[in-house]
Amino acid sequence: MGADIGVTGLAVMGANLARNFARNGYTVALHNRSVARTDSLVNTYGHEGQFVRTESLAELVEALDRPRRVLIMVKAGAPVDAVIEDLVPLLDEGDIIIDAGNSFYEETRRREEALRQKGLHFVGVGVSGGEEGALWGPSIMPGGSRESYQTLGPMLESIAADYHGEPCCAWVGTDGAGHYVKMVHNGIEYADMQVIGEAYDLMRSLAGLEPQEQAGVFREWNSTALASYLIEITSEVLDQEDELTGRPLVDVIVDAAGQKGTGRWTAISGLEVGSPVTTIAESVFARSISSQRSVREVTSQVFEAGINEAVTAEELYASGDARQDFVEDIRKALYASKLVSYAQGFDMLSAAGQEFGWDLNMRTIASLWRAGCIIRADLLDTIMRAYDAPAADQPRNLLLAPEFTEALAECLPSWRRVVAAAATYGVPAPVFSSALAYYDSLRAERLPAALTQGLRDYFGAHTYQRIDKPGTFHIRWSEDRTEAEV
Incomplete structure (x- = not known):
């Protein structure tokens, strides 16, 4: 043998x-x-x-x-x-x-x-x-x-x-389907870690919660819909004390995040297959800017926050019910942003399946991530339910699955408050913000892309289509400005 x-x-x-x-x-x-x-x-x-x-x-x-x-x-x-x-x-x-x-x-x-x-x-x-x-x-x-x-x-x-x-x-x-699915897994992982980091930063910068206090918050969150491996280990990392200094470990770690390329590959492939994986791309860019420490050391001394409010963020959120309410808002914003990152990942898988001729089964893929991997989370059972229906009846975007739609509606007011607070008080929250912009773009009846097409037609004769009749059109901008069908 x-x-x-x-x-x-x-x-x-x-x-x-x-x-x-x-x-x-x-x-x-x-x-x-x-x-x-x-x-x-x-x-x-x-x-x-x-x-x-x-x-x-x-x-x-x-x-x-x-x-x-x-x-x-x-x-x-x-x-x-x-x-x-x-x-x-x-x-x-x-x-x-x-x-x-x-x-x-x-x-x-x-x-x-x-x-x-x-x-x-x-x-x-x-x-x-x-x-x-x-x-x-x-x-x-x-x-x-x-x-x-x-x-x-x-x-x-x-x-x-x-x-x-x-x-x-x-x-x-x-x-290459196996490595592609793993690549998207890693892209979602990038976004997942970034939104967790943004939640941590907002709770510390605005609500005044120190790392060990936040460890308890994340443990509580791990018994909610946010339950996942990454939320679990976040509480462990935030609870860790540095042996040398006695300070929280997170305070002595250099704030420059590394990467091995899979997140970058996901963002690039998203562009190539026409899938807007904005949360994943923003998480890659967030790591990139974190690594520009020498530039940040200079700009942190030069750039002003531009905050003129009479009440500071710490005064607003550091005590009483306001603080507790803000932390709950962050939890909901984190969950909503997480839903968006998973939805974008599965949208990208669907687009790649069409591009490369792969018959990808989204329910099966979600099932593979329920244990053993870094993004394992209770949420994956919800995703599997969304894909239980026959292919023709499955949601065109995961956010249209009833459980997701209901969750987003419940989280939306908190999500908007958190993004607004981050912008108001100068705390970077690129994935929170990008996820919300993606949601708002999906729900918009009209987007400014109409003007984009008009501009493209003006300077490059790239043509446009009309909403009221079929065909492709061009304005004779340098002549009599009449419309011609091309």
Whole structure:
């Protein structure tokens, strides 16, 4: 009997996935460029299951049962191509190469097509949950061919997170669909963290709540419709005291947020498929401006807030019922903005499905995110209910689902008050504001795009359409200014 699956690339994520397979009864062949890392894994965790130590890709392939399944867990980009190039001559028709890293979906599509021509299956797999998820059960989003999932799927489902008896793993679509869905997951994650940060900032800057006080607020919020992994761990981070200074940990962390590219990819792809993922884009920009610390150090001393109100924000919100009411307003604004970010993510998935020919099942995708991943939240059950109806009856935008529409109506007055307070007192809240603008744009009967089209026709003869009759038209601006149908 050979090994059931091979794993090459044994850094933390690769090693944890290999251990997860082994603990679930699979024999796992191991390979790493540094044999010492392979030996370390076997020596430390060999008791967890059956491992086969190999020193080369040729040995790895030789150790596998057919069809061979080789999981690559190396840095995205050129390193993935390099491993594939070395593997291909060693494999036979019907074998499967799995890329479980954060690869760009277009690269996955390219690789899948190239390997399909060689008779090999290439499966781009989105894996969410970080190091702990990889070890104990991540959310898994596989793409590739249906045929490859028949043999690979049961293995992935066995190591995935479990949500009330259901694995958080399912085939999502062909070629790059798996990595695309994971990319959108990460985009929503960016927006989710940013709105949580904005809520924290508003409560501290305007209501005067210190981090440890806010930890209690977030714990309370985690028993409401906001219940989620990110809300839960926010309370933990805000409650943490720095050992060196005794100050709240959040106060000694440099306020410059990093990124690995998936949020940026989501924003760019949203533009490419014509889906307005404004909350995700704003969250990416918020990280970018946070990283411009040297500029902010100068401008913070130069720019004025421009606040002339007789009553300061601290006086208005720091005590009594006003403070409690404002915190509740923030909770509702946070929930409403969160709904918008999820709605935008699913709208983008729908647009991408049409663009790339993927038959994406939105209910299934929502189900994959209920456990194991970073954006796991009670809200996903609500999203699944919205997509329970036949495809023809599903909401064109998630915000039109009755539960979402009702929630937004209930949150709207608070949402507007929070955005107004942020603008009035100079506290940046780009995603709160952008989410509200998206909502208002969707509900508007007329948008100023009519003027935009008129301007485009004036300077570039880009034409326009009329509301009262079909056709495409142009004004002879430089002549007699009469209208011509073109």
